[in-house]
Amino acid sequence: MRISHFKVGEQGLNRFFGPLEAKIMDVLWNEKEVSIKEVQLKLEEDKALSFNTVMTVMNRLVEKGILVKTLQGRTSKYRPVQSREVFMDTQSKELTHELMDQFGSIAVTHMLDAVEVADPELIKQLELRIKQWKKDLP
16 A cells, blocks of 8 residues: 655654544554444544544545455444554655655665664664675675
């Protein structure tokens, strides 16, 4: 699944989703498999939302391939296609590839500059990866 819009000025899930989509995804990743009513009740702890609004957004997330909808009796249950961790890993990988395609080595330079306080373990992993790449060169 590919998210087509990444919002630089936002935080967390709002970088990938609209505000209500992000809240719904947060509920689903915490609850695993829930009905529209269960999501609505959870979200209403912060703000009143109509059932139809929540249903529309959840069904759009199904259409986008982010949620899966199954029928249990007369109730539709929804669950995320991927765990939060897999989703974030996939999206960060996609974003990194897009940055590399668009900006090349300058993107790597900026990423390294952004690491103000380098974690010694991260440096060790980078060194090992670079050694491996050098070994694999023709």
